[in-house]
Amino acid sequence: MAGKLPVSPLAPASFPDLPVIEGASFATAAAGVRYAGRTDVMLCRLAPGSTVAGVFTTSATRSSSVLDCQSKLAAPAESDLGAAILVNSGNANAFTGRAGDDSVEAVCAGVAGVLDLPASRVFTASTGVIGERLAHDRIVAALQTLSTNLSEDAGEDAARAIMTTDTYPKGAGRVIETEAGPIRIAGFAKGSGMIAPDMATMLVYIFTDAAVPQPLLQEILAGATPSTFNAITVDGDTSTSDSLMLAATGKGPARVEEAVSATGTAFAEALHAVMLDLAHQVVRDGEGATKFVEVAVSGARDDADARRVALSIANSPLVKTAIAGEDPNWGRVVMAVGKSGAEADRDALTIRFGDILVAEKGWVSPDYSEDTAAAYMKGQDLRIAVDLGLASGAFTAWTCDLTHAYIDINADYRS
Amino acid sequence: MAGKLPVSPLAPASFPDLPVIEGASFATAAAGVRYAGRTDVMLCRLAPGSTVAGVFTTSATRSSSVLDCQSKLAAPAESDLGAAILVNSGNANAFTGRAGDDSVEAVCAGVAGVLDLPASRVFTASTGVIGERLAHDRIVAALQTLSTNLSEDAGEDAARAIMTTDTYPKGAGRVIETEAGPIRIAGFAKGSGMIAPDMATMLVYIFTDAAVPQPLLQEILAGATPSTFNAITVDGDTSTSDSLMLAATGKGPARVEEAVSATGTAFAEALHAVMLDLAHQVVRDGEGATKFVEVAVSGARDDADARRVALSIANSPLVKTAIAGEDPNWGRVVMAVGKSGAEADRDALTIRFGDILVAEKGWVSPDYSEDTAAAYMKGQDLRIAVDLGLASGAFTAWTCDLTHAYIDINADYRS
Numbered sequence: 001m002a003g004k005l006p007v008s009p010l011a012p013a014s015f016p017d018l019p020v021i022e023g024a025s026f027a028t029a030a031a032g033v034r035y036a037g038r039t040d041v042m043l044c045r046l047a048p049g050s051t052v053a054g055v056f057t058t059s060a061t062r063s064s065s066v067l068d069c070q071s072k073l074a075a076p077a078e079s080d081l082g083a084a085i086l087v088n089s090g091n092a093n094a095f096t097g098r099a100g101d102d103s104v105e106a107v108c109a110g111v112a113g114v115l116d117l118p119a120s121r122v123f124t125a126s127t128g129v130i131g132e133r134l135a136h137d138r139i140v141a142a143l144q145t146l147s148t149n150l151s152e153d154a155g156e157d158a159a160r161a162i163m164t165t166d167t168y169p170k171g172a173g174r175v176i177e178t179e180a181g182p183i184r185i186a187g188f189a190k191g192s193g194m195i196a197p198d199m200a201t202m203l204v205y206i207f208t209d210a211a212v213p214q215p216l217l218q219e220i221l222a223g224a225t226p227s228t229f230n231a232i233t234v235d236g237d238t239s240t241s242d243s244l245m246l247a248a249t250g251k252g253p254a255r256v257e258e259a260v261s262a263t264g265t266a267f268a269e270a271l272h273a274v275m276l277d278l279a280h281q282v283v284r285d286g287e288g289a290t291k292f293v294e295v296a297v298s299g300a301r302d303d304a305d306a307r308r309v310a311l312s313i314a315n316s317p318l319v320k321t322a323i324a325g326e327d328p329n330w331g332r333v334v335m336a337v338g339k340s341g342a343e344a345d346r347d348a349l350t351i352r353f354g355d356i357l358v359a360e361k362g363w364v365s366p367d368y369s370e371d372t373a374a375a376y377m378k379g380q381d382l383r384i385a386v387d388l389g390l391a392s393g394a395f396t397a398w399t400c401d402l403t404h405a406y407i408d409i410n411a412d413y414r415s
Numbered sequence: 416m417a418g419k420l421p422v423s424p425l426a427p428a429s430f431p432d433l434p435v436i437e438g439a440s441f442a443t444a445a446a447g448v449r450y451a452g453r454t455d456v457m458l459c460r461l462a463p464g465s466t467v468a469g470v471f472t473t474s475a476t477r478s479s480s481v482l483d484c485q486s487k488l489a490a491p492a493e494s495d496l497g498a499a500i501l502v503n504s505g506n507a508n509a510f511t512g513r514a515g516d517d518s519v520e521a522v523c524a525g526v527a528g529v530l531d532l533p534a535s536r537v538f539t540a541s542t543g544v545i546g547e548r549l550a551h552d553r554i555v556a557a558l559q560t561l562s563t564n565l566s567e568d569a570g571e572d573a574a575r576a577i578m579t580t581d582t583y584p585k586g587a588g589r590v591i592e593t594e595a596g597p598i599r600i601a602g603f604a605k606g607s608g609m610i611a612p613d614m615a616t617m618l619v620y621i622f623t624d625a626a627v628p629q630p631l632l633q634e635i636l637a638g639a640t641p642s643t644f645n646a647i648t649v650d651g652d653t654s655t656s657d658s659l660m661l662a663a664t665g666k667g668p669a670r671v672e673e674a675v676s677a678t679g680t681a682f683a684e685a686l687h688a689v690m691l692d693l694a695h696q697v698v699r700d701g702e703g704a705t706k707f708v709e710v711a712v713s714g715a716r717d718d719a720d721a722r723r724v725a726l727s728i729a730n731s732p733l734v735k736t737a738i739a740g741e742d743p744n745w746g747r748v749v750m751a752v753g754k755s756g757a758e759a760d761r762d763a764l765t766i767r768f769g770d771i772l773v774a775e776k777g778w779v780s781p782d783y784s785e786d787t788a789a790a791y792m793k794g795q796d797l798r799i800a801v802d803l804g805l806a807s808g809a810f811t812a813w814t815c816d817l818t819h820a821y822i823d824i825n826a827d828y829r830s
Contacts, residue, residue, distance in 0.1 A: 325826030
């Protein structure tokens with residue numbers, strides 16, 4: 001990465017005031033993993049009784065940390081002693097062979113030591129350049145200080161410490177009232193490509209003070225992922241390290257015992273809102289992005305077909321460059337529908353840009369005005385809606401445009 | 416398209432001397448379909464006795480011409496009267512509803528009239544802007560003159576008339592000696608994105624003077640497609656109009672009666688060479704391309720998995736921008752392997768750039784020198800080889816880099 005990138009034009013005005021989650025405390029340090037002059041390690045301590053759930057990349061070349069987290073979550077150890085999450089930026093510790101596994105083990109052992117936890121309750125993630133050995137001794141050397149600086153108010157600092165090519169820290173929170181009492185949810189994320197594996201990778205950490213049994217926590221998290229973090233794309237590339245973790249400390253008054261209950265539904269909805277907020281912020285920090293684009297597909301044979309079409313449009317370089325050029329190039333939308341593999345009937349297709357009816361029944365609408373559509377495309381937040389006219393399958397995806405800045409960021413020789 | 420594009424730096428020095436195919440004659444005209452000051456219609460007449468085979472886009476939104484060609488080839492009519500191919504550039508006649516079907520019918524009827532053929536033996540293709548009604552009357556008005564200008568020597572003119580955003584005409588030919596006598600093969604192609612549906616689409620026409628029964632011609636053509644035209648990608652997008660047709664006039668001495676025979680094998684090999692040559696020329700004219708890249712995958716569980724990995728690498732925007740930046744960013748190759756969906760074992764992977772061993776056994780090679788690899792990446796013709804180390808599945812794909820010029824060409828407001 002050659003120098004600091006300008007803040008995305010799509011960035012929110014400021015970092016939100018996150019609710020404090022009792023039982024989740026954070027500390028950050030500048031350990032010098034790779035970057036100079038900024039924090040690059042984040043430690044999170046979760047109080048005894050916390051439950052932890054996670055969703056991870058499906059990549060066949062996923063990192064040592066991901067494999068370690070997955071194995072620990074597959075057989076959750078007792079949580080009487082709490083848990084911890086340690087994330088470093090600057091080095092992804094991916095494709096580093098057995099040395100990568102050793103680094104994860106060393107970091108987990110170090111965290112376990114300073115926090116008096118079993119290593120089986122320590123979760124890690126690394127993000128940054130891949131293929132270089134992680135200087136885990138620098139992380140381990142910072143742990144004692146980190147452990148003494150833990151604070152429940154340090155969420156924004158934590159969000160900053162895990163950034164790589166991100167141009168702004170990403171946070172989202174909700175406080176909801178349920179019949180079981182208030183529930184607080186706060187989370188932060190990093191990511192500026194769906195993946196840019198040598199510098200950026202999506203990492204998301206969300207916390208709640210509700211008490212939620214681990215299997216239910218996992219179920220609710222996994223249920224909310226397809227329509228949030230799995231519905232966004234910057235470049236269609238998939239990280240070696242993508243991790244999404246949710247921890248429930250149980251320090252608040254609310255207990256969520258069942259998914260199908262007033263409290264369970266309220267919690268799931270609020271969690272979904274936090275996840276969608278963070279997912280949109282990741283897209284808004286897409287490398288080189290100047291437009292935020294919602295792609296809403298309806299009328300598909302089923303939801304899976306709708307997803308295929310939505311992601312085919314959202315990933316198409318031709319659609320994304322047309323958006324960058326503010327060109328209402330609906331022909332490329334037709335192309336992307338056609339190539340998606342989903343069932344489609346040319347003569348049943350309806351396409352809208354915002355509220356503008358562009359095409360229907362297999363041809364451009366008689367009322368369509370290219371000037372009106374071109375004016376719409378000059379906006380910063382755009383919506384492309386495609387109705388396949390076949391059945392009721394629906395899916396919405398979010399993406400950004402493909403600009404010169406994407407190429408500048410990614411073609412730049414690593415330095 | 417704003418103005419004439421500079422010729423691709425990867426273009427061949429000149430158009431090849433194509434062998435003349437007896438029984439296949441060509442004429443071109445400037446009918447003013449959309450472009451001014453250049454030819455935009457190509458008529459090919461195939462002598463009585465010719466057989467015709469075709470392979471077409473699988474897009475669900477394919478054009479009226481593609482649907483018409485497919486239905487005619489599904490039930491080949493008698494060929495005693497010969498056949499004809501009519502291609503226009505400037506307008507793709509795609510997503511034009513029923514009007515598009517009417518245009519195809521009008522053009523086929525017109526060609527049938529001037530050449531005294533049944534309309535069922537007239538094949539058409541259109542390439543250019545989509546969603547606009549084709550001014551087929553301008554094509555029909557040119558047919559009489561076209562029919563009187565037909566010449567067996569006009570292959571290069573034909574290749575030029577079907578260009579859209581192509582920066583050079585693409586031709587390839589072979590003359591082989593077989594035990595049945597000499598066989599001549601000549602073909603031409605257009606295409607400068609895997610698809611850029613409002614301006615460019617891959618169209619390929621190949622001719623031979625051998626006599627080949629239609630079912631065998633179709634079998635040989637379809638057999639050669641996966642490793643040639645279906646192994647190239649510029650942007651991963653799929654056209655509404657991609658068409659590949661092969662005509663055998665039977666005017667030469669050779670008859671190809673069986674695939675498994677000395678003559679059949681020689682013909683198939685020569686045809687494959689012509690197809691690969693044209694396919695490479697399409698990539699070399701990829702929009703904005705400055706590097707031609709071979710992606711060779713071996714050691715996969717099976718050939719299908721190898722193809723998944725090769726195309727995942729060849730389509731990755733992150734890999735393609737790194738190549739544009741002359742960055743030996745092998746971490747992105749690892750990422751693309753991981754996301755492909757193919758079976759892969761991090762610790763069995765071997766990656767080479769040209770002859771340079773980059774990574775093996777899940778980590779960078781101890782002998783790897785970034786300086787040597789960076790020097791290699793400055794070349795114009797590059798090779799990325801990935802061995803998955805699992806079994807013997809193999810596939811090779813070809814692509815180009817992703818540059819600012821791609822965005823300039825495709826983000827440009829249509830004008």
